[in-house]
Amino acid sequence: MKVHEYQAKELFVERGLAVPEGKVATTPEEAEAIAREIGGMVVVKAQVHVGGRGKAGGVKLAKDAAEAKAKAKDILGMDIKGLTVEKVLVTRAVDIADEYYVGIIMDRATKQPMFIVSAAGGMDIEQVAAETPEKILTLAIDPRYGVKPYQLRKLAFGISTDPVVVKGVSKALAALYEVFMACDASLIEINPLVKTTDNEIWAVDGKLNVDDNALDRQPKIAAMRDMSAEDPAEMEAKEAGLSFVKLDGNVGCIVNGAGLAMATMDLVQYFGGMPANFLDIGGSSNPDKVVTAMQIILRDPQVKAILFNIFGGITRCDDVAAGLIKATEQLDVHVPIVARLTGTNEEIAREMLEGTKLHPAVTMDEAVQKALELAGGAK
Ligand code: GDP
Ligand code: MN
Numbered sequence: 284m285k286v287h288e289y290q291a292k293e294l295f296v297e298r299g300l301a302v303p304e305g306k307v308a309t310t311p312e313e314a315e316a317i318a319r320e321i322g323g324m325v326v327v328k329a330q331v332h333v334g335g336r337g338k339a340g341g342v343k344l345a346k347d348a349a350e351a352k353a354k355a356k357d358i359l360g361m362d363i364k365g366l367t368v369e370k371v372l373v374t375r376a377v378d379i380a381d382e383y384y385v386g387i388i389m390d391r392a393t394k395q396p397m398f399i400v401s402a403a404g405g406m407d408i409e410q411v412a413a414e415t416p417e418k419i420l421t422l423a424i425d426p427r428y429g430v431k432p433y434q435l436r437k438l439a440f441g442i443s444t445d446p447v448v449v450k451g452v453s454k455a456l457a458a459l460y461e462v463f464m465a466c467d468a469s470l471i472e473i474n475p476l477v478k479t480t481d482n483e484i485w486a487v488d489g490k491l492n493v494d495d496n497a498l499d500r501q502p503k504i505a506a507m508r509d510m511s512a513e514d515p516a517e518m519e520a521k522e523a524g525l526s527f528v529k530l531d532g533n534v535g536c537i538v539n540g541a542g543l544a545m546a547t548m549d550l551v552q553y554f555g556g557m558p559a560n561f562l563d564i565g566g567s568s569n570p571d572k573v574v575t576a577m578q579i580i581l582r583d584p585q586v587k588a589i590l591f592n593i594f595g596g597i598t599r600c601d602d603v604a605a606g607l608i609k610a611t612e613q614l615d616v617h618v619p620i621v622a623r624l625t626g627t628n629e630e631i632a633r634e635m636l637e638g639t640k641l642h643p644a645v646t647m648d649e650a651v652q653k654a655l656e657l658a659g660g661a662k
Contacts, residue, residue: 284493287330289372290507291489294466295473300458301485305374314355317373319348324376327354329361329368332512334490335407339363344376369511377485382475383442384408384419385456387463389470389494393423396463398430398456402442404475430460443478451484452476466504467497516579523575525564532557533658535580535589535618537573539564539598547592550647556655559586573606577614588619588658592650595626604632608639616640619657623650 286294292302304321307330308314318325329341336342341363345351351373361368382405390397403411403418411418420441424430432453439452455476463471472490479485498505510518520527526541534556538544541563548558560580564572580586593603603624610616623644624632636643642657644650 284495284498284504284508285332285512286491286493286504286507287332287370287372287509287512288328288489289330289370291471291491292486294462294491294504295458295486295489298458298461298465300455300462300473301483302489303375303377303485303487305372307370307372308355309359309370311352311356311359314371314373315348315352318345318351321373321375323347325351326372326374326376327351327358328372328374329358329363330370330372330512331363331366331368332509333364333366336363341368366512377477377483377487378480379475379477379487380480380482381443381448381478382487383452383477384411384472384474385442385452385459385476386470386472386474386490387459387468389468390423395423395425396460397421397423398434398438398460400438400441400452400456404477408472408474424460426464429464430457447482448478448484451478451482455484455486462491466491467494467501468492469494516582519575520562520579523572525562525572525576525579527563527576527579528561529583530558530560531585532559533585533587534654535559535562535583535586536592537562537564537576537580537589538592539594539603543592543594547590547647547651550651551590551655554648554651554655556651556658559583570602570606570609573603574610574613577607577610577616581614581616581618586618588621588654590650590654591620591622591624592647593622593624593626595624595629595632598626599628600624600626600632601628601635604635607641608635611639611641621650621654621657623647 289307296302306317325345327343329336343354345354355371358371384401384404386399387396399421401419435453435456439449470492473486477485477487493504534551536558538547544563551558564576621642644653
């Protein structure tokens with residue numbers, strides 16, 4: 284689950300990170316009032332769940348309350364990477380002398396929280412990693428012992444050798460680790476953490492993703508969920524009991540079981556293609572789930588073919604076939620569908636699908652290759 288910048292900053296402040304004061308507004312008038320209360324220069328910032336808001340025109344400086352109102356009017360309702368801006372954060376502007384990147388991710392290779400820091404802040408960290416990886420310092424932390432002062436210093440020295448900066452950054456990193464652990468975060472990021480012209484260290488931006496599996500014991504964070512900011516397709520899937528993750532490829536995948544779904548995606552890539560999504564329709568074989576799954580996938584204009592890969596254990600292949608037939612009757616299916624149904628009642632399923640427009644396949648290799656071919660070949 285993602286939270287907004289202003290919510291992340293509330294959690295940062297609780298653990299002692301320095302965050303410029305600010306409040307959230309949903310109208311230009313509210314933004315004006317907040318700016319007046321703060322006094323002086325402010326920044327008006329779009330609250331949407333994507334990075335690069337600055338470049339997209341969603342972060343604007345304003346010299347007074349009147350200008351803050353005007354900037355809020357520009358930003359509210361704006362479209363940033365497909366998301367509509369419903370809220371802006373109005374926050375006191377700081378005089379930036381230097382911008383740093385600091386973050387922690389849950390690193391799968393070391394199975395530990397891993398700090399990522401860089402003196403090249405304010406920019407897209409993926410770009411820094413790709414072009415100048417030597418500017419990034421990483422350090423995995425053993426959660427049994429927590430982060431030690433020498434580790435904080437090592438990281439801070441990766442950013443600057445100025446003792447004032449090292450002290451301030453170390454303190455910020457310690458707080459960042461506390462927030463990461465206390466919130467069951469999967470990712471936390473401040474880009475930029477800034478040094479002001481007065482040599483103070485402030486968190487000017489904030490990003491926090493929380494592990495969905497921890498939300499039961501994080502009621503305060505769970506309550507921060509902003510439904511209007513979630514991906515509508517992922518929400519719809521969740522309501523229907525499907526696990527769905529949108530990806531960038533052109534082969535829509537409908538699979539039962541998370542393991543088989545991942546193996547299917549691997550195989551699509553092995554044969555040179557790109558999956559359009561991860562989708563696990565679960566262990567049951569409710570035909571309505573198949574219809575919902577198809578509906579969600581067909582809405583993606585990038586999808587050029589759909590690959591059904593079903594292993595019938597508890598799931599019965601004839602039920603899935605019934606769902607498939609229902610879906611093709613109810614929906615406008617404008618792309619070819621490859622169906623590989625194997626296991627319980629596969630013979631019945633095969634009979635049911637005979638004479639339909641579906642492309643049958645027996646093995647997984649055959650199914651994937653056929654789907655790629657129908658999608659216009661491997662990329
Ligand atoms: P992002 O583009 O979504 O990452 O949004 P950020 O919160 O990182 O803001 C983008 C950029 O706006 C930052 O990298 C800064 O250069 C600038 N910015 C944000 N807050 C301030 C501020 O208080 N003062 C000044 N001078 N610039 C700011
Ligand atoms: Mn940023």
